[in-house]
Amino acid sequence: MTSDKNGRSQSKAEWIKNTYSRQKERKKSYQSISFREQQALFTAEDLAGFDAGAKLGFPGEYPFTRGVHPTMYRGKLWTMRQFAGFGSPKDTNQRFKYLLEHGQTGLSVAFDMPSLMGYDPDHAMSRGEVGREGVNVATLDDMLELFDGIDLEQVTVSMTINATSTIAMALYFAAARRRNLAMDKLGGTIQNDMLKEFIAQKEWISPPRPSVKLTCDIVEFCARNAARFNPVSISGYHIREAGATAVQELAFTLADGLAYIDECLSRGMAVDEFAPRLSFFFDVHNDFFEEIAKFRAARRIWATLLKERYGAKLESSMRLRTHAQTAGVSLTAQQPTNNVARVAIQALAAVLGGVQSLHTNAMDETLSLPTEHAAKVALRTQQIIAEETGVANVVDPLGGSYYLEKLTDEIEAEALEYIHKIDALGGMLKAVETGYPQKEISEAAYRFQNRFDSGENAIVGVNSYYDDEVHEIATLEVDLAIEATQIEKVKAFRQRRDEKKVTAARAELERACREGRNVMPSLIEAVDVGVTLGEVSDIYRSIFGIYTDPGMV
């Protein structure tokens, strides 16, 4: 084939041969941040045989590639949900009120390490960590103080907590009961995704099997008692931050979700009973189109698996609803104000990818927890995207792009390949026990570091365009005295409670654990009479065992 009489190419191959190959490129190869080789151009030829009806459908309809809602952001903007927490429950309560006053539409609690790992503030393992990375919550009093004066029937609350999620959930429900709020009126999300803890985030108490049991205790309990609450947020964020590629993030996250479905089905639940409330949480990284394609592929794979593998009948079971957070790992300590630009671009990708809620990182998060000012700029970034750019006016505005549809297909195919590999290993729980996903992520992280060291992956202000100018910005100082205050509080709390009731409640919880019953009913009663987070965790340690890091490099 040759070009037509006007000298125009008739095919992509011809264009490359006649036109493009005569040009010079800047680099030898063009790779995405996930090591994907990128060609120069996509045309209709790349989508030959593409069945738009089957692959895309319409927004709000199966397979939901173009979005889970028909109106998307014309009906309702995404929820702007900034993750916050530090110091005492009172400190965080004040930050929550500040964020709500500035137009934030949902709350998201960051807990400190002792709360996440199951230690009361006066435990030796809590030394130096109380209130530093999030808020310290060990008792019902702490939970009540955290949400004091906040209308829990109006605001949805997200809690990022996993190994101790059953305890946080019980504290939340018990606190709501004290305020005369009905469980089935409470809307929110608890992260409660233990598989990704073993894969990436590494916050645990007991080994994978009992941990997955506890995760599914919440799923089961909420399906029957708190139908508006998302009992799990199946999370790729931490997997990606630990070094995974976009495809690994997607595949491992969906495979985690499948493992929870399998566990719930084995308890005799029907898929449509709990699947509509499974929610997701993905990272949104620097490679703009790859990220958008990832969200679209995620929805299509999930819908297809739910329908075809699990025979779901409800469309709500097939809808992948997701929260997203901009990539913390992409932020730089050097020239930190540059992070505002990174976050804006990543947030734009999340919106074009059709997410339901979004956290934008603050510019100072590689230095410390965010200051009030930095947190406000991050929130304003979302408001600018929503109100000024026009991208919220059209549903899935990039749908049909040769490049994006091709990329969505490729990411879908590669993720499915991983999912099938994990199926062959016996599912994600078994794969995690053998360390398979952990190893894959370590490899990718090392590969990324090597590309950074060699300069192939540019990071502006770090390995390119760096300067010696001092770029100081204000950072948040968390008062070290908070540790002592929280220790005194928990000690006084234990003094005040009715020991008889506490002993009985602990014994009943232990029985529930030993008998393999759902722990939630007895746990809510236990925390209500004053059993602390550390004490419940000790029960888990003694009955379910203690997990220690295999320390693989």
Added chain:
Amino acid sequence: MKGKQKAPIRVLIGKAGLDGHDRGAKVIARALRDAGMEVIYTGLHQTPEMIVRTALQEDVQCVGLSILSGAHMTIFPELIKLLKEKEASDIVVFGGGIIPKSDIVKLKELGVREIFPPGSKTADIISWIESNVVHR
């Protein structure tokens, strides 16, 4: 201090406290190993006592701690104190993680020899270790 290198440098890479962020620690451990050093990685959730015990048992010249949980002002001073008590202050201590500049100054005064912030190149860490440990 640069002498004739007889034996490979022995390094302990540690994760202390409840912090679970191990990406950096694992990448560094692997890079140091690829650079010919003998690397012991403690795994997560160690106490300063456990780290010092391992450092002495493994006879390392250098201990690197990665801390992203904000507990650096508690963990590093304890580690330095324990090393002093065991008369092992010749072991070079360095670190990395989310550590504000003002704290870096304080940590250096306490005896932490260097802090590598996010965005450090592994090659820089390798050459820093090579020129700062006492070679055997």
